[in-house]
Amino acid sequence: MHFSFDELSGLHLDVLKEIGTIGAGNAATSLSKLLVKRIDMNVPEVKISEFNMIESILGSGDTLVAGVYLQFEGEIKGNVLFILDTKSAKNLASLLLGTKQDNESKDEFYAGFSELEASALEEIGNILISSYLNAISSFTGLSIKPSVPYFACDMLGAILSVPLIQYGQTSDKVLFVETDFEIGHDKMKSHFIVMPDIKSFSIILKSLGVI
Amino acid sequence: MDEVVKVGMADLKAIAGSGILTTLGLGSCVGIALYDRTTKVAGLAHIMLPSSKHIRNNHNKAKFADTAVGQLLEIMMDMKARKEYITAKIAGGAQMFSFKEKASELLNIGERNVLATIETLKQHNIPVIAQDTGGNYGRTIELNANNGLLLVKTIGHGIKTL
Numbered sequence: 183m184h185f186s187f188d189e190l191s192g193l194h195l196d197v198l199k200e201i202g203t204i205g206a207g208n209a210a211t212s213l214s215k216l217l218v219k220r221i222d223m224n225v226p227e228v229k230i231s232e233f234n235m236i237e238s239i240l241g242s243g244d245t246l247v248a249g250v251y252l253q254f255e256g257e258i259k260g261n262v263l264f265i266l267d268t269k270s271a272k273n274l275a276s277l278l279l280g281t282k283q284d285n286e287s288k289d290e291f292y293a294g295f296s297e298l299e300a301s302a303l304e305e306i307g308n309i310l311i312s313s314y315l316n317a318i319s320s321f322t323g324l325s326i327k328p329s330v331p332y333f334a335c336d337m338l339g340a341i342l343s344v345p346l347i348q349y350g351q352t353s354d355k356v357l358f359v360e361t362d363f364e365i366g367h368d369k370m371k372s373h374f375i376v377m378p379d380i381k382s383f384s385i386i387l388k389s390l391g392v393i
Numbered sequence: 394m395d396e397v398v399k400v401g402m403a404d405l406k407a408i409a410g411s412g413i414l415t416t417l418g419l420g421s422c423v424g425i426a427l428y429d430r431t432t433k434v435a436g437l438a439h440i441m442l443p444s445s446k447h448i449r450n451n452h453n454k455a456k457f458a459d460t461a462v463g464q465l466l467e468i469m470m471d472m473k474a475r476k477e478y479i480t481a482k483i484a485g486g487a488q489m490f491s492f493k494e495k496a497s498e499l500l501n502i503g504e505r506n507v508l509a510t511i512e513t514l515k516q517h518n519i520p521v522i523a524q525d526t527g528g529n530y531g532r533t534i535e536l537n538a539n540n541g542l543l544l545v546k547t548i549g550h551g552i553k554t555l
Contacts, residue, residue, distance in 0.1 A: 343421050
């Protein structure tokens with residue numbers, strides 16, 4: 183069955199939001215255990231956007247960000263991005279590595295990431311994303327296999343182009359479920375963006391008996 | 394201060410005389426900057442994919458290298474640009490993540506976008522006079538309609554003018 187975003191009703195979007203909540207809740211718990219820190223999250227939002235508008239929803243295309251990206255496949259397929267501002271990413275890495283945090287520098291500070299920091303962030307992203315996908319998998323009964331995580335620090339638009347190009351092959355719009363996490367009292371902010379591919383929506387909704 | 398016109402992903406626009414066309418954060422996508430110095434008509438396309446063939450949903454011409462160039466040329470010619478004077482500068486086509494796994498279909502999409510862009514420009518007889526492509530980093534570009542210069546900004550890889 184072919185599915186287009188225009189056919190998604192309010193009920194369908196609510197279901198996707200609920201699934202996002204379950205996934206994000208599980209991800210927040212795992213991260214909190216790993217870092218021994220309090221994690222706050224907002225209620226996930228489901229957004230549908232044209233490609234040329236997506237940057238204005240997530241921030242300017244040339245904003246410097248750190249991101250962990252992975253793809254998942256199995257009964258449903260898609261892309262996940264975990265995006266942080268660079269200062270939060272630096273602090274998150276030092277939290278895991280037990281190194282000294284940098285509280286002096288400004289948000290726009292850029293000094294690149296060491297291989298060790300990059301790999302720490304890949305691992306944090308991996309744990310977050312896997313817990314998220316695990317929860318969705320148990321809830322829907324669908325098998326989901328995540329790929330290896332990849333780290334990059336660059337312009338938001340450039341990082342987003344990777345999952346969006348995949349979308350571009352089937353659609354002019356993209357649907358994503360976005361959750362924001364706040365880590366500890368240091369107010370490290372991050373966006374967690376899940377973009378299932380277009381065929382996966384009907385599979386998810388069917389598995390829950392919604393369509 | 395010059396007026397700045399933003400071109401989004403899978404989008405294209407043209408201006409004439411003065412002003413700046415910009416597209417922010419090009420990753421694997423390619424920015425195609427066309428310019429006719431005699432009439433000062435400037436056009437910028439931000440393409441995502443090499444080819445519209447074999448893709449069912451292909452009505453957004455700005456999304457594909459093979460269809461965006463033709464559409465941008467039409468718009469520019471409506472603004473009195475003269476095709477024989479139009480030249481091209483291209484930027485982007487990076488590979489943002491170094492995939493270690495099995496050959497993904499996304500592998501080298503940046504490179505394929507660049508090749509398809511050059512091929513399409515050749516078919517339209519538009520010479521590519523400058524190019525800043527490849528690598529593993531993003532680019533923000535600005536095309537100045539006043540002089541046709543293309544400013545390429547990166548994070549950590551310098552700024553250049555093409």
